[in-house]
Amino acid sequence: MATARIPKGAVASELAKEGKKKTTFFDLLERPVITATRYVNQRVGFVTKMSRGCHFFFGPVFLAGFGVRVGGIVTMLRVFDQATLPFRTSCVIAGTRCLVSTNSYDVLRATALLQAGSKSNGLPSFEMQVLVDEALDDLPEQSAHFRGRRHLVFALLPHRSFVAYDLLRKRAHAALSPAAASDCAFWHSLLLPITIGVLGTTVGAVPVHSACLEEQGTGVLIAGVSGAGKSTLATALGQRGFTMISDDWTYLSDQKSTLVAHGLFAPVKLLPDAARFFADLENLDPRRSLNGELAYEFDPRSSMNIMMKDISCPQYIFFLERTPAPGCFMVPCRHEYVREFFQKNAERLPDELAAAKAFREKIVSILSSCRSWILRTGDSPSRTAEALADFLQEARHGRG
């Protein structure tokens, strides 16, 4: 057992930097003031308030004649309220308004590019409370892990970060390490897509597993199961001059019965075998992504001069299927096929989220009324993109 005096006003990270992170800290001379009695049982434990967002609990405590023995620092409590999260901002994500409260300038910087203007006032909104805590740097790194039950969802993320989602109250509570808070890639590749992926359906942005592109004002969804080649075809279409909204996940909303697709300017992910189709990838190194896959991850604007935008109105849907035989064929789809595909590929929602389920059903219903085809291809991505562009040209003129 080791003991040390807690410097007045110290925070955990400061103590850790002094090499005391494996020490039991306990103020021998001055019993800490109980600052939050609602959390404390005075007979067996008490709390030291280290900072506004960081409280240390101690216990059990045994008096031993001349000294004090302490069990150890057992947990850290992060309280999310106006006192611990004094900074406020709001941003627009996939057609929804995210009301951010935080204790960190890094979070304000990371969300600055998405800051909401006055036109965002009427958008459906959710809250995101982000507490940045240096003490998280001392925790071990964990693999990404997601679980949920009823209205609560838990997400363990890289950089020792953790987010809990409350889908009924439309809130996200995030405890981020400073490394995560200041990493733009973390925000744009992980935190924001995951957040809108989890909360989106409750606030009018239904995530669908589809790429979305636009050509001459015509929005196109490319749907397909994982591994079908959506991102590869989206990249090839982008190189042909299509504007990319998303390569993998698209967030759909309903504006006066018009289907509107939103993207997040998220990086494109391609598996290593895509390098044989895109020479630009030679300059990049594949990295391990969240699901453990090795993949190229790049900004299509800077890496391939592909145009991007964050909104479109999809009119056509293509369901991508790869076949071993060469050639590229478009087979018209029935409405039932479209409805079944999107229902089957959507995460089940619990009964507690009845409104969200009904809204998603409405979006699927609108989707099933779009003109749609199964795109069967055994050709290269560039040839498939060419065939799709030609087909769209025909379809726009009523000949598809």
Place this chain on the structure above:
Amino acid sequence: MVEVRTPAYADPLDLLRRFVPTPLKASYRFGDARVVVQTNDFSLLPTASPAASPPEISECDFEWILVRDADATGTLYPPMVLASGAVTIIQMGSACLLGLDHERRELLAFIGSNVHPRTHQNFLVPLLCRLMNEGVASSSLSQFSKAREECDQ
């Protein structure tokens, strides 16, 4: 390691394991609180004597859903507690994720396969009781080191 079969979650899609069945059900009285516990693993049912006359879920004060998570194989990490209004979340790594909704009187937990039944009974159940009764339970959390040792064995 406790072995509990997890049903397929790909069709229909349930990546978050929201719909893992919890067919085992028992009622308890912890202090003044009447609790109905639902789980998919006998070893997660508290060893306290079940209530003599089990209340219906609509009559109970609290509902606990304890899911043994066969796919979460990590060990317990030091607890991180997030407290915000009506909701308190505690995560101890993938081995233990729990959320308590005070307003809805619900306690939802995923408990990894490496968490020993003894650890559950001696550490997690007292923690859940105190969370339910008084919010963040300092003294229950103090048993964490011992619990982790058991988990590592």
